[in-house]
Amino acid sequence: MTLTKQVLAPADLQDPATFSAGIPHGAFAEMRARPTLSWTPPSGGDRTGFWSVTRHAPVSEVSRDTDLYSSAVGHIQIYDIDEDALSARASMIDLDPPVHTRLRRLVSSAFTPRHVQSYETAVRARIAERLDALMQAGGGNWVEAVAAPIPIGVICDIMGVPESDHDYMIELTDHLVAGTSSKPLEAGAYGNTTDLRLLPFNSPAAHGINEYARALGERRRAEPADDLITKLIEAEVDGERLTDAEFTNFFRLMVFAGNETTRASMAHLALHLVDFADQFERLRSDPSLMDQAVEEVIRYSSPILYFRRTLTRDTVLQDTPLRAGDKVVMWYAAANFDEEVFDEPLRFDVTRPLRPPNVAFGGGGAHFCLGAPLARLELAVLIEAILSRGIDLRLAGDPVYVDSNFVNGIEHLEVEVG
Amino acid sequence: MSADLVRVAVDSERCIGGGQCEMLEPEVFLVDDDEAISSVIGSGELPRDRADVVVHRCPGAAISIVEPQRPSE
Numbered sequence: 125m126t127l128t129k130q131v132l133a134p135a136d137l138q139d140p141a142t143f144s145a146g147i148p149h150g151a152f153a154e155m156r157a158r159p160t161l162s163w164t165p166p167s168g169g170d171r172t173g174f175w176s177v178t179r180h181a182p183v184s185e186v187s188r189d190t191d192l193y194s195s196a197v198g199h200i201q202i203y204d205i206d207e208d209a210l211s212a213r214a215s216m217i218d219l220d221p222p223v224h225t226r227l228r229r230l231v232s233s234a235f236t237p238r239h240v241q242s243y244e245t246a247v248r249a250r251i252a253e254r255l256d257a258l259m260q261a262g263g264g265n266w267v268e269a270v271a272a273p274i275p276i277g278v279i280c281d282i283m284g285v286p287e288s289d290h291d292y293m294i295e296l297t298d299h300l301v302a303g304t305s306s307k308p309l310e311a312g313a314y315g316n317t318t319d320l321r322l323l324p325f326n327s328p329a330a331h332g333i334n335e336y337a338r339a340l341g342e343r344r345r346a347e348p349a350d351d352l353i354t355k356l357i358e359a360e361v362d363g364e365r366l367t368d369a370e371f372t373n374f375f376r377l378m379v380f381a382g383n384e385t386t387r388a389s390m391a392h393l394a395l396h397l398v399d400f401a402d403q404f405e406r407l408r409s410d411p412s413l414m415d416q417a418v419e420e421v422i423r424y425s426s427p428i429l430y431f432r433r434t435l436t437r438d439t440v441l442q443d444t445p446l447r448a449g450d451k452v453v454m455w456y457a458a459a460n461f462d463e464e465v466f467d468e469p470l471r472f473d474v475t476r477p478l479r480p481p482n483v484a485f486g487g488g489g490a491h492f493c494l495g496a497p498l499a500r501l502e503l504a505v506l507i508e509a510i511l512s513r514g515i516d517l518r519l520a521g522d523p524v525y526v527d528s529n530f531v532n533g534i535e536h537l538e539v540e541v542g
Numbered sequence: 543m544s545a546d547l548v549r550v551a552v553d554s555e556r557c558i559g560g561g562q563c564e565m566l567e568p569e570v571f572l573v574d575d576d577e578a579i580s581s582v583i584g585s586g587e588l589p590r591d592r593a594d595v596v597v598h599r600c601p602g603a604a605i606s607i608v609e610p611q612r613p614s615e
Contacts, residue, residue, distance in 0.1 A: 236560070238564055
């Protein structure tokens with residue numbers, strides 16, 4: 125195959141700097157307009173390049189076909205890792221059905237819309253506490269004051285992590301994401317002795333989380349509680365208990381996924397409140413628009429920029445011939461602004477129809493975000509609490525984005541409230 | 543079965559326990575608390591437009607409409 129310049133991705137999608145001011149809408153629009161997928165040649169230590177999927181329909185197609193587009197072969201991030209590293213890290217997110225599904229079913233009932241309603245009172249209390257403190261202070265770093273502590277508090281409650289350890293979990297997960305970036309890491313941080321390439325995001329913080337999970341698991345083994353840690357400790361899959369690695373990998377995935385993503389959308393929400401104030405006025409006058417407003421915040425934030433799949437056989441996707449072993453990267457942050465699906469995609473619109481759905485939680489299928497109902501609840505309660513308090517938010521500085529090509533997060537956002 | 547009602551079915555192998563069906567149509571779907579697999583309760587009948595919504599909202603693509611058999615004339 126001859127690769128012409130039109131096929132090459134117009135931006136370095138592996139460089140966190142490409143995402144340092146948020147989603148690179150221009151590059152993604154250019155890629156969506158092409159008849160075929162875009163190609164990025166190998167760089168760094170990687171032996172193979174990757175295909176980028178930027179339109180909505182093929183992202184859904186790749187998401188739903190787990191036989192053809194595997195999560196277990198290769199890696200779900202762009203960079204390759206060795207076979208032993210892959211198996212050392214594997215949690216359900218890096219597995220295919222049916223193994224994936226057996227693991228997911230251990231926890232999925234805790235996250236159905238019906239079950240999630242039972243968390244609402246606790247979520248409301250956490251949000252009230254944080255907003256009241258921010259108002260009293262007259263402002264501060266929105267991320268530290270609101271966006272970070274709320275989701276970690278909620279997921280830690282569900283997991284069974286004591287309140288006194290929530291700050292430690294925030295610290296550890298912060299360092300985990302830093303591992304996807306170009307920032308240097310201290311290999312021995314958190315007492316790490318494991319080879320970094322065996323750890324998720326190559327981060328010693330993953331070791332810290334594993335150790336924490338192990339200790340908490342021991343406590344629950346001795347003294348069971350009504351929480352997910354106990355459930356995982358006691359769970360049997362095909363008649364066998366989870367191994368130590370399966371348990372710690374599961375815990376780490378839940379803490380990371382339940383925290384980092386909702387935090388990112390809550391951080392972006394502050395920008396939306398300022399930039400699109402008219403839309404929130406509209407919501408205030410018509411609270412029946414809440415579900416649509418929440419989806420619009422999620423679409424516009426697209427907290428997870430991409431996940432990768434690896435081809436198990438040759439196929440053709442969007443008129444592009446693909447071969448077994450090829451990497452296919454689903455850029456959710458691009459598909460969520462597909463002009464063919466979302467009318468004037470850069471317009472923030474709380475009246476946007478719920479269908480077709482955005483792909484911020486994934487394009488559907490086995491790996492669709494487990495925590496989607498919980499994230500939606502947390503955002504709805506937060507927006508409602510902000511509107512009912514009449515909080516007038518003003519930016520007191522530019523947002524500082526997380527240095528990553530994987531998470532569309534905000535590290536720091538100084539605000540004033542009135 | 544009246545003309546505008548259709549019957550829905552859940553493929554338990556594909557179900558990921560997302561619970562969208564149960565939220566939209568609690569009279570027709572129940573997600574088991576232990577297994578987290580959805581199943582159809584009762585007659586499984588829904589007006590076609592509501593059945594279409596459930597089918598499309600299912601993240602696991604596990605719900606399908608069972609086409610009613612036309613009575614032979």
